[in-house]
Amino acid sequence: MRRGRHITLRDVAALAGVSSRTVSNVVNGYANVTEATRARVQRAVDELGYQPNVLARNLAQGRSGQIAVVVPYLDTPYFAELLQGIIRAARTRGYNVLIDQTDGDRAHERELITKRSHRLLFDGVIFSPLGLSQAALADRDPTLPLVILGERVSDGTFDHVGIDDVTASRQATEHLLDLGRTRVAAIGDQPYETGEAAQLRTQGFREAHRSRGLAVDERLIIRTPRFNRLDGATAMKHLLDLPEPPDAVFCYSDLVALGAIHTLIARGKRVPEDVAVIGYDNIEDGAYSNPTVTTISPDKEMIATTAVERLLLRIGSRTPPPGLELRAPHQLIVRESTAGRG
Amino acid sequence: MRRGRHITLRDVAALAGVSSRTVSNVVNGYANVTEATRARVQRAVDELGYQPNVLARNLAQGRSGQIAVVVPYLDTPYFAELLQGIIRAARTRGYNVLIDQTDGDRAHERELITKRSHRLLFDGVIFSPLGLSQAALADRDPTLPLVILGERVSDGTFDHVGIDDVTASRQATEHLLDLGRTRVAAIGDQPYETGEAAQLRTQGFREAHRSRGLAVDERLIIRTPRFNRLDGATAMKHLLDLPEPPDAVFCYSDLVALGAIHTLIARGKRVPEDVAVIGYDNIEDGAYSNPTVTTISPDKEMIATTAVERLLLRIGSRTPPPGLELRAPHQLIVRESTAGRG
DNA sequence: CGTGCTGTTTGCAGCGCTGCAAAACTGTGG
DNA sequence: CCACAGTTTTGCAGCGCTGCAAACAGCACG
Structure with missing residues (x-):
């Protein structure tokens, strides 16, 4: 299988005239090696071009x-951007990242954290679940270090990193109300078990109305199976067909907003004059679209870094640390879809 | 539920009353195992919930x-979409995908295919190089199975999968000329060693003019460092500031086109009435933007599948197969940015 | 009843590394 | 010169699996 012999610890040991264990100590920078031996071993390592076998070490x-x-x-830009940060953070800490795409397949999601065999391929998991039920979480391998992104309140056995969805959603909605809009719609509600993120946003949407003393028109809260462009486009058609269509829309993702x-454009509506639109996630698309999209911008870099750090902490500790609720900051970025062209 | 100790082949062997080697044979579905033993072993496997240790096997x-x-x-949608296909294809063939993002860092790209230690982490590489020089390719680990995406003609030691960039670019340009446009610009040229893809597109751009008996105005060929939105936006500003601005633009990626x-919109131009725009890649954004973007659509699914298949073939064979040039089909998708609102 | 054949099962070594504990060295003080 | 503590180095076992070749069937045939 191997073409060409590899150079092993033993080869180096032989050349340096020490035991292979000592070479290992040098290579791994362990304490208690005299400068003399270290130098000698190092020279042998360099000479032979030794490179450790990761598999064996593992x-x-x-x-x-x-x-x-x-x-x-x-291919959801939000995840791609987040991933980018995670990969970067993991690499600087000496970890490789294995990417698993579930295609939203719940069985697959479940299997991933349940099956023991995977356990050896990775030391921990950062999970951005779409439809992970509480049950699946419960009977997961309890030794698997886990950090969850997105919305899913921690039960104390894993960390959860996200932004304050309720507050952010309230701010988004208030921004629309502050423009003087009176019929504000929401696109993206998911009132069932696996739609926690969506529900928190709906909650913020309601709170904004309440805080302004306004009633929510339930017909303006639209459910979508996911948060992508097509969902946004379809939902908007439905809204425009209502007898009293909205004059503003809070979309639960930027993709939904773009859709x-x-x-709206296809139906000849002007944005934001006829209908103001706000999104969520601050993906790059929204900064270049026509019109550009007002949005809630979570601090993705911080989410990524925090997730990786907490996970490695978990991996590193004998007794698992308590599961934390970690909140990254967010901010409202106002662009043309609510403010109009400059 | 056993905590700590894993269940090994030997445990199963003991329970089934056979040698561990036989259990291995059963688990791996090797031939020459009688139905009786297979059943007995299988029962033991099920009973103990044995799951092989991938690390040890590897x-x-x-x-x-x-x-x-x-x-x-x-976070470039084109790569994300491609990756999605690759991950899917690899998984169905029992392979995991390790993702490496180079941030366009050439040193990192180089190191990846040069360093031997990585060799053990993966059995082969699918590479979409940004700035991989011929030299780096040349002194790579010659035993590393390699498939390259994007533009980089194979030297016979690896496979190359891509579409016919010259033809596609010629078609894109001809589409613009067919609209009666007379000053067609190109955004994305990269006339230096690592810009092969760009150069092929420029070549197609020129061929289209030649085939129509038209001269190319060199001032309308704009260089960009990369192919993202910002590059497109900047280049377009430059073009609009020319004494005789273009009435059509061939962009070397959809992101460039969106930028x-x-x-154009910000400067009050109408698309496509004042300036027609065509992109490249057919990313989802372009189907929902305003206006939607005409584009060259490579068959990404096919590229992904082909790349994975060729790579696994390489990995599997003792004597490496000859490096092939593989062409996936592409097609022109006409949308609003050249055809106007239907 | 041995001989050869095919098909099935097994034992052993070893992949290349690290954990552990013992061994071999220091150097110090009595 | 010995006992003792501290530092450095070593040997060995073993992580859990598979490659290899040998051992052992079972069967047909002479």
Whole structure:
């Protein structure tokens, strides 16, 4: 299988005239090696061009040096941008990232954290679940270090990193109300078990109305199966067909917003004059679209870094630390879809 | 539920009353196992909930069961969409995908295919290089199975999968000329070693003019460092500031096109009435933007599948197969940015 | 009843590394 | 010169699996 012999610890040891264990100590920078031996070994390492066999090391240590990141869809810009940060953060800490895309398949999501065999491929998982039920979470491998992104309140056995969805959504809605809009719609509600994120946003949407002393027109809260362009486009069509269509829309993702805007333009509506639109996630698309999209911008870099750090902490500790609720900051970015052209 | 200790082949062997080697044979579905033993072993496997240790298997076999995919940027929709296909294709063939993002760092790209230690983490690489020089390719680990995406003619030691960039670019340009446009610009040229893809597109651009008996105005060929929105936006500004601005633009990626359109709209130009725009890649954004973007659509699914298949073939064969040039089909998709609102 | 054949099962070594504990060295003080 | 503590180095076992070749069937045939 191997073409050409590899250079092993033993080869180096032979050349340096020490035991292979000592070479290992040098290579790994362990303490208690005299400068003399260290130098001698180092010279042998250089001369032979020795490079450690990661597989063997992993087997011996019972760890893999890899973490898995599980996302529903890779081509969703939000996940792609987040992933980018995670990969960067993991690499600087000596970890490789294994990407798993579930295609929103719940069975697959479940299997990933349940099956033991995977356990050896990665030391921990950062999970951005689409439809992970509480049950699946409950009967997961309890030794698997886990950090969850998006919305899913921690039960104390894992960390959860996200932004304050309720507050952010309230701010988004208030922004629309502050423009003087009176019929504000919401696109993206998911009133069932696996739609926690959506529900928190709906909650913020309601709170904004309440705080202004306004009633929510339930017909203006539209459910969507996911948060992509098509969902936004379809939902917007439905809204425009109402007897009293909205004059503003809070979309639960920027993709939804882009889809909604697409429909509005196609129907000859002006954005924001006829209908103001706000999104969520601050993906790059929204900064270049026509019109550009007002949005809630979560601090993705911070989410990524925090997730990786907490996970590695979990991996590193004998007794798992308590599961934390970690909040990254967010901010409202106002662009043309609510403010109009400059 | 056993905590701590894993269940090994030996445990199963003991329970089934056979040797561990036989259990291995059963688990791996090797031939020459009688139905009786197979059943007995299987029962033991099920009873104990045995799951093989991938690490150990890999070490013993000297392979990792993983392939690496190297892309410059994850948040470029084109790569994300491609990756999605690659991950899917690899998984169905029992391979995991390790993602490496180079951030366009050439040193990193180089190191990835040069360093031997990585060799053990993955059995092969699918590479979408940004700036991989011929030299770096030349002194790579010659035993590393390699498939390259994008533009980079094979030197016979690896496979190359892509579409026919010259033809596609010629078609794109001809489409603009067919609309009666007389001053067609090109955004994205990269006339230096690592810009092969760009150069092929420029070549197609020129061929289209030649085939129509038209001269190319060199001032209308704009260089950009990359192919993203910002590049497109900047280049378009430059073009609009020319004494005789173009009435059509061939952009070397959809992102560039979206950036260019952004600038056009901001400057009060109508698309396509004043300036027609065509992109390249057919990313989802272009189907929902305002206006929607005419584009060259490569068959991404086919590119992904082909790349994975060729790579696994390479990994599997003792004597490496000859490096092939593989062409996936493409097609022109006409949308609003050249055809106007239907 | 041995001989050869095919098909099935097994034992052993070893992939290349690290954990562990013992061994071999220091150097110090009595 | 010995006992003792501290530092450095070593040997060995073993992580859990598979490659290899040998051992052992079972069967047909002479």
